[in-house]
Amino acid sequence: MKLNIALLAGDGIGPEVINEAVKVSDAVAQKYGHEITWKPALTGAAAIDAVGEPYPDSTHEVCKNADAVLFGAIGHPKYDNDPSAPVRPEQGLLKMRKALGLFANVRPTFTFPSLLDKSPLKRERIEGTDLVFLRELTGGIYFGEKGRKDNGDTAYDNCVYTRAEVQRLAKKGFELAMTRSKKLCCVDKANVLETSRLWRETVQTMEKDYPEVEVSYEFVDAVAMRLVQWPNSYDVLITENLFGDILTDEASVISGSMGLMPSASMGAEVSLFEPIHGSYPQATGLNIANPMATILSAAMMFENFGLMEEGKAMRDAVNKALEAGVVTEDLANGGKAYGTKEVGDWLAANV
Amino acid sequence: MKLNIALLAGDGIGPEVINEAVKVSDAVAQKYGHEITWKPALTGAAAIDAVGEPYPDSTHEVCKNADAVLFGAIGHPKYDNDPSAPVRPEQGLLKMRKALGLFANVRPTFTFPSLLDKSPLKRERIEGTDLVFLRELTGGIYFGEKGRKDNGDTAYDNCVYTRAEVQRLAKKGFELAMTRSKKLCCVDKANVLETSRLWRETVQTMEKDYPEVEVSYEFVDAVAMRLVQWPNSYDVLITENLFGDILTDEASVISGSMGLMPSASMGAEVSLFEPIHGSYPQATGLNIANPMATILSAAMMFENFGLMEEGKAMRDAVNKALEAGVVTEDLANGGKAYGTKEVGDWLAANV
Ligand SMILES: CC(C)[C@H](C(=O)O)[C@@H](O)C(=O)O
Numbered sequence: 026m027k028l029n030i031a032l033l034a035g036d037g038i039g040p041e042v043i044n045e046a047v048k049v050s051d052a053v054a055q056k057y058g059h060e061i062t063w064k065p066a067l068t069g070a071a072a073i074d075a076v077g078e079p080y081p082d083s084t085h086e087v088c089k090n091a092d093a094v095l096f097g098a099i100g101h102p103k104y105d106n107d108p109s110a111p112v113r114p115e116q117g118l119l120k121m122r123k124a125l126g127l128f129a130n131v132r133p134t135f136t137f138p139s140l141l142d143k144s145p146l147k148r149e150r151i152e153g154t155d156l157v158f159l160r161e162l163t164g165g166i167y168f169g170e171k172g173r174k175d176n177g178d179t180a181y182d183n184c185v186y187t188r189a190e191v192q193r194l195a196k197k198g199f200e201l202a203m204t205r206s207k208k209l210c211c212v213d214k215a216n217v218l219e220t221s222r223l224w225r226e227t228v229q230t231m232e233k234d235y236p237e238v239e240v241s242y243e244f245v246d247a248v249a250m251r252l253v254q255w256p257n258s259y260d261v262l263i264t265e266n267l268f269g270d271i272l273t274d275e276a277s278v279i280s281g282s283m284g285l286m287p288s289a290s291m292g293a294e295v296s297l298f299e300p301i302h303g304s305y306p307q308a309t310g311l312n313i314a315n316p317m318a319t320i321l322s323a324a325m326m327f328e329n330f331g332l333m334e335e336g337k338a339m340r341d342a343v344n345k346a347l348e349a350g351v352v353t354e355d356l357a358n359g360g361k362a363y364g365t366k367e368v369g370d371w372l373a374a375n376v
Numbered sequence: 377m378k379l380n381i382a383l384l385a386g387d388g389i390g391p392e393v394i395n396e397a398v399k400v401s402d403a404v405a406q407k408y409g410h411e412i413t414w415k416p417a418l419t420g421a422a423a424i425d426a427v428g429e430p431y432p433d434s435t436h437e438v439c440k441n442a443d444a445v446l447f448g449a450i451g452h453p454k455y456d457n458d459p460s461a462p463v464r465p466e467q468g469l470l471k472m473r474k475a476l477g478l479f480a481n482v483r484p485t486f487t488f489p490s491l492l493d494k495s496p497l498k499r500e501r502i503e504g505t506d507l508v509f510l511r512e513l514t515g516g517i518y519f520g521e522k523g524r525k526d527n528g529d530t531a532y533d534n535c536v537y538t539r540a541e542v543q544r545l546a547k548k549g550f551e552l553a554m555t556r557s558k559k560l561c562c563v564d565k566a567n568v569l570e571t572s573r574l575w576r577e578t579v580q581t582m583e584k585d586y587p588e589v590e591v592s593y594e595f596v597d598a599v600a601m602r603l604v605q606w607p608n609s610y611d612v613l614i615t616e617n618l619f620g621d622i623l624t625d626e627a628s629v630i631s632g633s634m635g636l637m638p639s640a641s642m643g644a645e646v647s648l649f650e651p652i653h654g655s656y657p658q659a660t661g662l663n664i665a666n667p668m669a670t671i672l673s674a675a676m677m678f679e680n681f682g683l684m685e686e687g688k689a690m691r692d693a694v695n696k697a698l699e700a701g702v703v704t705e706d707l708a709n710g711g712k713a714y715g716t717k718e719v720g721d722w723l724a725a726n727v
Pocket residue numbers: 115118119270567568597
């Protein structure tokens with residue numbers, strides 16, 4: 026297969042972890058006879074510094090014409106203090122999601138047997154957890170009309186959803202559930218919000234098309250609780266944009282392996298793959314960042330092209346490295362810590 | 377002091393836990409020379425069954441003219457399956473909050489040394505946790521305009537906040553912080569929402585009036601993570617209605633003592649006190665429900681009248697009961713379980 030991959034390294038440790046993901050992806054591609062052409066493009070603070078905006082048109086061109094996008098991380102402390110500044114890295118992220126139509130954010134939370142003790146939860150609470158959130162990513166209150174009235178003394182944000190948007194996301198959820206344990210949880214606040222009632226009724230209507238899938242409906246506040254109490258009681262969860270933002274981040278810390286969690290944002294044309302961790306500015310250039318989440322994101326990318334063996338090879342290599350203790354300092358537990366590059370080298374040699 | 381207290385027992389175990397709170401409150405009142413007149417009124421499913429609506433005008437009259445409201449729990453399984461049904465217990469809750477102007481929901485999360493092992497979190501994560509959320513309760517997306525367009529295919533919910541609403545809540549937050557460790561965290565999503573930017577800028581403007589309070593600003597997704605990772609790093613947190621709904625519920629499970637957590641909803645005229653747990657319908661009438669959260673809510677009520685010793689007497693009695701093992705089955709840990717009434721009797725005798 027010939028693959029054109031847009032490469033958006035971003036800020037902070039982004040470039041370092043992306044380098045290793047490229048290294049390991051190339052090793053897999055070589056082994057299985059594929060050819061990857063990487064197309065680097067600017068994003069985040071790096072793009073603001075270079076051309077004045079976080080998701081420039083030139084970057085959009087590269088992404089739009091690629092088979093997929095591999096993304097590092099964005100965000101820089103110099104933009105942290107004023108969330109209302111007109112140009113901020115996050116604005117680029119939202120613009121990119123909308124422009125590329127990345128409507129479904131796929132966020133797995135799973136555990137590694139060797140890392141169970143890093144969880145803030147007790148072992149018996151976290152053991153066996155393997156869930157996936159599908160977060161709607163291009164609608165809701167993020168993209169509704171917002172503004173001020175009354176000389177700035179009143180602010181508003183409108184949350185809007187259409188039935189078609191819900192169907193598109195829910196369809197992915199049902200399909201994903203069919204490949205797993207056939208359990209789907211629709212997370213909403215249908216006892217208060219009209220948009221949630223639209224979500225719930227739309228999903229209810231779709232149930233008949235997936236008779237094997239057992240669907241449950243839970244309020245967002247109840248899910249926020251149960252994620253801490255019994256995370257392993259969940260499998261596939263679907264939800265709207267803002268609830269997804271909060272709950273996927275909550276879910277990401279329960280495993281204790283946040284530095285290892287990959288994600289995908291699926292669009293109709295092109296999809297994007299990125300680690301869930303941030304740009305970790307303090308670690309920039311120190312060769313200490315953990316590249317595994319980005320490498321596992323690249324594995325999701327391969328699998329999304331139908332290259333299942335290739336994805337599995339990368340995943341297996343990461344498991345082997347964890348068992349062999351070939352890990353960066355965040356996972357070293359007082360033992361020997363390898364550098365970002367060295368972990369990448371080891372994985373490239375072991376796929 | 378002569379006190380008129382509206383008594384809204386509600387559904388499920390509500391009447392049972394309210395009975396014990398009345399018993400213990402009366403014991404304290406007698407000891408300290410106060411006189412409480414209890415004014416029972418209907419609410420929840422019980423009110424729907426009796427008069428067709430969950431918060432009837434007659435109940436509002438009782439609450440409005442009382443010095444405070446003591447509330448049990450509402451909700452009944454027969455209303456669980458259809459969140460869009462026109463008459464539901466929750467609608468009564470929202471109507472009551474708005475009609476009584478209960479704008480600040482106070483939700484403490486703290487730990488009891490003897491119950492640390494009930495937490496889903498590891499001991500070192502939860503030890504020492506003592507935080508309070510102030511959740512705005514009468515504004516935001518809960519009460520904004522909502523509806524459908526396009527033949528029902530588009531739904532919307534509007535989130536609106538005014539500067540005055542934010543100031544009113546934030547003022548309570550600053551004042552509370554001054555009585556504690558002088559740390560205040562404002563939780564928002566100012567990188568995306570205009571209402572959050574209004575929150576942040578309003579709180580920033582108020583900082584100068586409370587020079588001793590150290591204020592931090594955190595995004596709601598980050599707080600959802602840190603609550604699980606390092607709950608004891610927080611003290612007072614203020615936030616808007618929907619974020620508060622999700623985060624206070626998340627916070628309530630980390631201590632493992634949810635059956636013990638009280639809450640208050642403060643208004644300009646009258647305030648309401650209630651346990652955070654639900655109506656637990658399966659346990660109705662079995663004399664097994666834990667009345668301690670309701671009793672601790674009554675303690676908050678006394679303290680809100682400035683009766684600090686009285687509140688402390690109730691709190692101390694609960695601690696003593698926990699140490700003496702005079703607890704309901706949820707806390708019995710295989711040991712002897714007392715009934716709801718027996719725990720109430722013991723506490724009344726020990727305040
Ligand atoms: C940076 C921010 C705009 C973004 C979001 O809220 O979607 C982030 O929190 C995320 O989840 O990707």
